[in-house]
Amino acid sequence: MTTLSASAAPALLTVDNLSKHFPLGKSLFGPERSVRAVDGVGFSIGRGETLSLVGESGCGKSTTGRIVARLLTASSGSIVFEGDDITSLDGAALRALRRDIQMVFQDPYSSLNPRQTVGDIIEAPFSIQGIEPPGGRRKAVLDLMARVGLNPEHVYRYPREFSGGQRQRIGIARALALNPKLIICDEPVSALDVSVQAQVINLLQDLQRDLGLSYLFIAHDLSVVRHISQRVAVMYLGRIVEIGDAETLYASPSHPYTQALMTSAPVPDPDRAAARQRVALKGELPSPMNPPSGCTFHTRCPFAADRCRSEAPVLRVTEGGTAAACHFAEVRPVIA
Structure with a gap:
């Protein structure tokens, strides 16, 4: 499996051939069905x-993040964290893993208990893990609030008394409490105003610089992704169709689906927007219950050939420098 790791050093996290199929049971006259x-x-x-x-939406991004965080169990494949296989951890071993892998959720309100004060929410990881930080839990909570840009004097307020951006900062503070090494950010700014999005993204970058954090950042906004990422993986119908260095992928996408995403994203320059050539997708996203044969993208791809309908392409390094699952990545002109 091609992953295009950006560093020669051992990876913090390695995911290989990961799958999650949700069984739906048997149809009236048919076989067992599942959502892939x-x-x-x-x-x-x-x-x-x-x-x-x-x-x-629906391509499997959030499900992948939840599997890595071990909120869901994989149907197959492996997850290796710091050299240890964590795919099937449970009990005390899984609880210990929570110290190193945390998650920031998409909705900053539904992910917080409305009946708890902000102080109790941020203190919860210490209580669950039985940790007594230096200076006590309350001091640690106040320090975390200050670190994410919240007023420590508001420690006794409830989530409803904060704005959406402030609530997301509460979620980030809770994720930081146990000094994790990896944080999975599941569309953490999609529910926020544009100006607030920039503030939260800048906060995440500052925390990464100061604390050495690693992020699995899940999003659909390509402009946000470009700003925060070193590498980008593009998913379609449960599979990665292109992965590579962010600068290279944005400058020269090899897969037609990546090109379609890039050319559909708004740009602030009207002259540039008018001059660029768009890759138009046809049809609807196929059902993950019954994905197309061969290349799963062939039903919507403007460049599909007979080979695409019968043979699934492998993820391979292309001349453009990214790894793409496309039979014709080198013979088609790249549209930037």
């Missing part, structure tokens, strides 16, 4: 690195 939410995903994340997962 994640189907053979592989990537690695280095220490202090941000890898972003992008793609349309």
Whole structure:
């Protein structure tokens, strides 16, 4: 499985051939059915690195993040964290893993207990893990609030008394409490105003610089992803179709799906927007219950050939420098 690791040093996280199929039971006259939410995903994340997962809604990004965080159990494949296979951890071993892998959720309100004060929410990881930080838990909570830009004097307020951006900062503070090494950010700014998005992204970058954090950043906003990522993986129907260095992927995408995403994203320069050539997608996203044969993208690809309908392409390094799952990545003109 090609992962295009950006560093020669051992990766903090390595995911290989990861799959998650949700069984639906048997149809009236047919076989057992399942939703193939994640189907053979592989990537690695280095220490202090941000890898972003992008793609349309329903492509499996969030499911992948939840599997890595061990909130869901993989159907197959492996997750190796700091050299240890964590795919099947449970009990005390899984609880210990929570200290190193944390998650920031998409909705900054539903992910917080409305009946708890901010202080109790941020203190919860210490209580669950039985940790007594230097100076006591309350001092640690106040320090965490200050670190993420919240007023420590508001420690006794409830989530409803904060704005959306402030609530997301509460979620980030809670994720930081146990000094994790990897944080999975599941569309952490998609529910926020544009100006607030920039503030939260800048906060995440500052924390990464100061604490050496690694991020698995899940998003659909390509402009946000470009700003925060060292590498980007593009998902389609449960599979990674292109992965590579962010600068290279944005400058010269090799897969037609990546090109379609890039050319559909708004740009602030009207002259540049008018001059660029768009790759138009046709049809609807196929059902993960019954993915197309061969290349799963062939039903919407403007360049599909007979080979695409019968033979699944492998993820391979292209002349453009990224790894793409496309039979014709080198023979098609790249549209930037």
